[in-house]
Amino acid sequence: AQSVTQPDIHITVSEGASLELRCNYSYGATPYLFWYVQSPGQGLQLLLKYFSGDTLVQGIKGFEAEFKRSQSSFNLRKPSVHWSDAAEYFCAVGARTGGFKTIFGAGTRLFVKA
Amino acid sequence: DVKVTQSSRYLVKRTGEKVFLECVQDMDHENMFWYRQDPGLGLRLIYFSYDVKMKEKGDIPEGYSVSREKKERFSLILESASTNQTSMYLCASSLGPGQGWDGYTFGSGTRLTVV
Numbered sequence: 001a002q003s004v005t006q007p008d009i010h011i012t013v014s015e016g017a018s019l020e021l022r023c024n025y026s027y028g029a030t031p032y033l034f035w036y037v038q039s040p041g042q043g044l045q046l047l048l049k050y051f052s053g054d055t056l057v058q059g060i061k062g063f064e065a066e067f068k069r070s071q072s073s074f075n076l077r078k079p080s081v082h083w084s085d086a087a088e089y090f091c092a093v094g095a096r097t098g099g100f101k102t103i104f105g106a107g108t109r110l111f112v113k114a
Numbered sequence: 115d116v117k118v119t120q121s122s123r124y125l126v127k128r129t130g131e132k133v134f135l136e137c138v139q140d141m142d143h144e145n146m147f148w149y150r151q152d153p154g155l156g157l158r159l160i161y162f163s164y165d166v167k168m169k170e171k172g173d174i175p176e177g178y179s180v181s182r183e184k185k186e187r188f189s190l191i192l193e194s195a196s197t198n199q200t201s202m203y204l205c206a207s208s209l210g211p212g213q214g215w216d217g218y219t220f221g222s223g224t225r226l227t228v229v
Binding site: 004009032034036041042043044045046049051090094101102103104105106107 | 147216220
């Protein structure tokens with residue numbers, strides 16, 4: 001069965017500092033992997049996805065993520081955080097069968113301090 | 115851009131009421147989903163649908179039902195609302211496997227409070 005773990009409930013970084021949000025997954029085959037972002041009171045927006053190929057994927061808003069099969073990880077990174085990045089971030093794994101059902105992690109809330 | 119529209123942003127209902135949450139998407143997506151979101155638990159799948167009149171249970175279907183009479187509309191029904199169903203409800207849609215699936219598009223959510 002699929003599962004996703006985001007070890008950090010919340011993270012605080014200074015504006016301009018680098019960011020890494022951790023995600024570990026469990027899945028029996030090569031998964032589809034996603035990062036979504038949710039601003040307060042809003043739905044989720046897709047940041048980036050990994051299906052196959054190059055293990056470093058680029059997304060919107062300057063985010064990138066690296067798929068590491070040996071570590072079952074898909075960590076999200078950004079070299080320089082802006083105050084507008086404050087939000088909740090969800091890692092998700094999608095199955096390649098069964099209707100492409102997606103399982104979400106519990107989320108990591110990012111706080112940005114000036 | 116694909117739009118997923120949820121009819122209400124905020125709802126307050128009484129215990130025991132029958133509650134309908136509506137979701138409409140405008141890009142001919144095959145798949146539609148209902149999740150509930152609770153702090154510390156992330157998103158949990160309630161029901162999903164591959165096609166019209168077709169539905170599948172997700173991980174937490176108890177106390178809920180769904181209806182998909184038209185491709186663009188997917189309704190979530192709380193048969194008899196209870197206080198433990200107070201939550202944020204998120205609808206999502208996606209292309210199907212044969213259409214080039216690449217993740218979900220979400221609505222803005224409905225925050226339901228049951229008193």
